[in-house]
Amino acid sequence: MPTTTRTNRLQTVLLAIAVPAVVFALYMSLIWAPDERTLGTVQRIFYIHVGSAWNAYLSFLIVFLCSVGYLLRRSVSLDALAVSAAEIGILFTTLTLATGSFWARAVWNVWWTWDPRLTTTLIMWFMYVAYLLVRAAAEGEERRGRLAGVFGIIAFATVPLVHFSAIWWRGMHPNIIQTQGGIRMNMDPEMIVTMVTAVIALTLMNAALLAFRAGLEHVARHAAALRERVRLEVES
Amino acid sequence: MTYLRALAAIIWKDLRLEWRTGEALLTPALLALLLLLVIVFAFPPGVTGMEGVFTASLWTALFFAGTVGLSRSFARERAEGRLWGLLLAPVDRSAVFLAKGLASFVFLAVVALVTMPAFFAVFGQGLGAPLWRWVALAGLVLLAYSGVGTLVAAVAAQLRGGEVLFPVLLFPLLVPVVLAAVHLTDALLVAGGWGEARVWMHMLILYNILFWGVPYLIFEYVVEV
Amino acid sequence: MRIELRSVTRRVDGRRLVDAVTLAIEPGQTLLLCGPNGAGKSTLLKVAAGLVPPSSGEVLYDGRPLSRWGPGVRRRLGVLFHESLLYDELTVLDNLVFAARLWGVADARGRAEALVDEVGLRLAAREPVARLSRGMRQRLALARALVHQPEVLLLDEPFAGLDARWAAWLRERLAAERRRGTGIVLVVHEWRWAWPLADRAAVIVRGRLQRLVDARAYDADRFGAEYGRLMVPSGREPCGSMAAGIGPDALGPDGPEAEGMGGAGAEVGEEIRT
Numbered sequence: 001m002p003t004t005t006r007t008n009r010l011q012t013v014l015l016a017i018a019v020p021a022v023v024f025a026l027y028m029s030l031i032w033a034p035d036e037r038t039l040g041t042v043q044r045i046f047y048i049h050v051g052s053a054w055n056a057y058l059s060f061l062i063v064f065l066c067s068v069g070y071l072l073r074r075s076v077s078l079d080a081l082a083v084s085a086a087e088i089g090i091l092f093t094t095l096t097l098a099t100g101s102f103w104a105r106a107v108w109n110v111w112w113t114w115d116p117r118l119t120t121t122l123i124m125w126f127m128y129v130a131y132l133l134v135r136a137a138a139e140g141e142e143r144r145g146r147l148a149g150v151f152g153i154i155a156f157a158t159v160p161l162v163h164f165s166a167i168w169w170r171g172m173h174p175n176i177i178q179t180q181g182g183i184r185m186n187m188d189p190e191m192i193v194t195m196v197t198a199v200i201a202l203t204l205m206n207a208a209l210l211a212f213r214a215g216l217e218h219v220a221r222h223a224a225a226l227r228e229r230v231r232l233e234v235e236s
Numbered sequence: 237m238t239y240l241r242a243l244a245a246i247i248w249k250d251l252r253l254e255w256r257t258g259e260a261l262l263t264p265a266l267l268a269l270l271l272l273l274v275i276v277f278a279f280p281p282g283v284t285g286m287e288g289v290f291t292a293s294l295w296t297a298l299f300f301a302g303t304v305g306l307s308r309s310f311a312r313e314r315a316e317g318r319l320w321g322l323l324l325a326p327v328d329r330s331a332v333f334l335a336k337g338l339a340s341f342v343f344l345a346v347v348a349l350v351t352m353p354a355f356f357a358v359f360g361q362g363l364g365a366p367l368w369r370w371v372a373l374a375g376l377v378l379l380a381y382s383g384v385g386t387l388v389a390a391v392a393a394q395l396r397g398g399e400v401l402f403p404v405l406l407f408p409l410l411v412p413v414v415l416a417a418v419h420l421t422d423a424l425l426v427a428g429g430w431g432e433a434r435v436w437m438h439m440l441i442l443y444n445i446l447f448w449g450v451p452y453l454i455f456e457y458v459v460e461v
Numbered sequence: 462m463r464i465e466l467r468s469v470t471r472r473v474d475g476r477r478l479v480d481a482v483t484l485a486i487e488p489g490q491t492l493l494l495c496g497p498n499g500a501g502k503s504t505l506l507k508v509a510a511g512l513v514p515p516s517s518g519e520v521l522y523d524g525r526p527l528s529r530w531g532p533g534v535r536r537r538l539g540v541l542f543h544e545s546l547l548y549d550e551l552t553v554l555d556n557l558v559f560a561a562r563l564w565g566v567a568d569a570r571g572r573a574e575a576l577v578d579e580v581g582l583r584l585a586a587r588e589p590v591a592r593l594s595r596g597m598r599q600r601l602a603l604a605r606a607l608v609h610q611p612e613v614l615l616l617d618e619p620f621a622g623l624d625a626r627w628a629a630w631l632r633e634r635l636a637a638e639r640r641r642g643t644g645i646v647l648v649v650h651e652w653r654w655a656w657p658l659a660d661r662a663a664v665i666v667r668g669r670l671q672r673l674v675d676a677r678a679y680d681a682d683r684f685g686a687e688y689g690r691l692m693v694p695s696g697r698e699p700c701g702s703m704a705a706g707i708g709p710d711a712l713g714p715d716g717p718e719a720e721g722m723g724g725a726g727a728e729v730g731e732e733i734r735t
Contacts (some may be wrong), residue, residue: 324535
């Protein structure tokens with residue numbers, strides 16, 4: 001397949017950019033950025049935390065858009081992209097929850113608390129695990145794509161919920177970015193630069209992972225189709 | 237007009253089936269009451285008077301019991317190609333979703349009507365607010381529940397082991413409804429507690445709009461053969 | 462109403478269940494559809510009924526694409542599938558009343574009562590469907606298909622499970638429908654004794670339309686010989702009997718069910734011949 005070589009090149013290029021970017025972002029957040037005044041060095045976990053959370057949202061947005069696209073166009077690539085993005089989204093949500101938990105242990109002195117944002121993030125995680133369950137339990141490629149498409153649309157309802165939960169319903173989760181009376185960030189400029197770098201670096205990593213995972217999905221489906229053809233040949 | 241008649245026909249059919257099987261009324265109602273018993277026995281004596289325990293028990297029991305009837309709602313239509321029969325009816329296919337959802341709502345409402353007084357009685361809980369407020373609250377909660385539940389049930393019915401999977405698919409989506417129900421119930425029980433709870437009312441209404449509206453756009457894809 | 466399929470293909474998971482079929486269902490004519498189990502006949506009916514969208518090609522009702530008709534056009538269709546579309550827990554009468562109401566029949570109860578009499582289920586009218594015998598179920602499923610007096614009938618193995626008396630009734634009923642201008646598709650495994658009903662006969666093998674003949678002007682034995690040859694994969698010795706062509710390769714995704722129905726059909730065929 002000619003597309004395979006092109007996908008391979010895209011994967012290589014993305015990975016070649018993403019790895020140094022993540023290393024650089026780690027340097028900035030762990031060494032270059034200044035210490036936070038009250039929280040001290042533990043605050044540095046915040047950069048990876050925000051970067052992961054943003055990428056979890058982004059991945060689930062991709063799942064949603066690919067699901068809508070699949071239902072309308074029935075393109076196999078969109079379905080492959082949707083499942084890849086869902087898995088990566090779960091990975092980033094797990095990272096968000098884990099880094100958040102470490103931070104909470106240091107600052108709030110507990111690993112977990114039933115704060116609205118934490119709770120809704122956990123729900124989001126369950127929702128997309130359920131999405132993968134739907135995929136696993138659907139029989140036939142056609143039906144799997146269609147039902148996953150429907151569920152990918154429904155599941156996205158939980159994403160804005162997570163985002164707005166902290167605004168609607170005051171919890172103890174910090175809000176760094178204030179939107180009331182114009183956008184304002186309660187942060188040192190160097191911290192903002194570091195945060196933006198971390199977000200960009202992890203987004204690049206997200207793109208690289210997506211390219212690899214979607215490529216793998218294509219290969220897996222191609223192999224399944226070949227196996228089916230061989231089976232039919234042998235039978236007749 | 238044709239639409240309404242088809243809607244009425246499907247709801248009539250579901251009520252009729254219910255009369256013959258008791259799957260969506262009797263079983264959930266019994267399950268809810270059993271859960272009540274389990275909860276009451278599980279807590280150490282003296283704790284049952286607490287409001288938090290009352291509201292949480294009430295709604296978790298109702299939501300869990302409801303899944304039994306909801307998961308059957310579409311699973312039943314899968315056998316003998318019955319869903320095709322519905323889809324071939326000369327009306328827009330959203331009527332099928334709407335009718336199944338409304339029938340489920342009726343069942344859930346009856347289950348709630350029968351079991352909720354038992355919860356109030358066992359926990360020794362007074363109403364604390366005018367009855368119409370309770371009816372409105374339960375109505376909105378169960379409407380949201382049946383909307384989400386019907387959509388997920390339609391998906392689950394097409395999966396291998398769908399009836400087992402159904403609660404796992406449903407509950408993450410349902411958490412906001414559960415939270416809203418619990419918070420609003422607490423607000424009703426505590427005089428003047430309504431201010432904080434307004435957000436939850438908005439959430440509940442939003443959920444109703446979302447999950448009775450979205451199926452209009454995607455239900456065709458859910459049931460496509 | 463005339464239903465036209467224009468190079469309709471239905472692809473599922475890379476398999477072509479229906480492959481570039483062009484076929485018309487004419488009003489007042491009966492089309493006999495033959496083919497081994499899993500050949501795509503049932504899928505073809507579902508595509509024609511608008512239950513399943515074609516992967517490519519077009520379905521036209523009276524020359525207009527199906528997608529441009531409103532849902533109301535489905536009132537003109539009556540279908541009978543392998544599956545009975547009946548609710549086992551409901552009574553015979555309730556099943557028919559429900560179908561009549563769903564299709565917006567004016568006097569639903571009256572129509573249901575009349576049909577109960579016509580298909581000879583008066584004594585069982587208040588029994589739940591689960592208690593009916595195979596043949597009674599089939600009669601009820603047929604009544605259900607006819608409840609709204611459709612203009613086109615798509616019938617998958619309508620004779621399956623019927624005894625000689627009711628098979629004769631059905632043949633008469635179908636002839637009457639045809640005279641009234643109803644377009645009929647009959648998927649019949651034991652095609653020979655449905656041959657007198659047919660205006661045209663088609664053979665479908667592995668989703669492809671292999672043969673379409675004018676049944677009024679065609680010799681049944683010649684058709685049978687051709688059909689037999691088509692059902693045997695090339696390179697194998699052709700066998701005399703109809704069943705010879707049903708090898709494992711002819712079994713589609715709905716193989717086991719189709720097999721069961723085919724068996725029932727064959728049983729009836731023998732009953733009729735005796």
